Amino acid sequence: MLSIFKKELNSFFSSLVGYIAISVFLLVCGFFMWAVPDSNILDYGYATMDKFFAFAPWVLLFLLPALTMRSFADEYKSGTIEILSTLPLKEKDIILGKFFASFVLVLFSLLPTLLYVLTISRLSVVPGNIDTGGIFGSYIGLLFLSLAFTGIGILCSSCTSNQVIAFLVSIFVNFILYAGFETISRMSFFNGGADYIFSQIGMQFHYNSMSRGLIDTRDVVYFVSVIALSILATRFSVERRKWN
Secondary structure (H helix, E strand, C coil), rough: HEEEEEEHHHHHCCCHHHHHHHHHHHHHHHHEEEEECCCCCCHHCCCCHHHHHHHHHHHHHHHHHHHHCCCCCCHHHHHHHHHHHCCCCHHHHHHHHHHHHHHHHHHHHHHHHHHHHHHHHHHHCCCCCCHHHHHHHHHHHHHHHHHHHHHHHHHHHHHHCHHEEEEEEEEHHHHHHHHHHHHCCCCHHHHCCCHHHHHHHHHHHHHHHHHHHCCHHHHHHHHHHHHHHHHHHHHHHHHHHHHH
């Protein structure tokens, strides 16, 4: 797994892919947080990171499929998947190596945003008077959300040799799991208990729950289940394509 991890990480940073991904994330988040009129933190008037944690998932929803779309699709198209199959590596090692390499890139994108926390802390009326628990919980939730998006992106990439199709399908699946069920739960047709059930199926419910600063084991189990199912489904997809 370590060899695949290093190979994928090197491919991100030996080209412009990794640098562009990090730059796009920071620029888009920074623009919405500090520059957009009426919604930036300065106009908002409160020392909080809520604005960042509200739109960061939407940026990652598009960014992570762009990073993961080549994971297996490119291997299938170039034929290098056959070379990987001859190496003394199990399918799970290949999948986990690609999975963690993409996630590390997300970590590199999130680390600079800690400067936002420091800046907002200094801008508050009472320096340091910010909701530390909520910010910590939101970062944990964002990490779990990124892991789930990454797993789904790699799964979609393992199902096709076309990177564009992998990208679009990954965005669609991530959108449905993140916001689709939440939207469905708000329909009047599902009032009376079903709305709460549909809401719990979606990622947004569990992400928002973590953002309150209380890490509930139910939210952790939910994200771990989504990640594990994505990896298992990817393994099945890779093995099926190998035998075919």
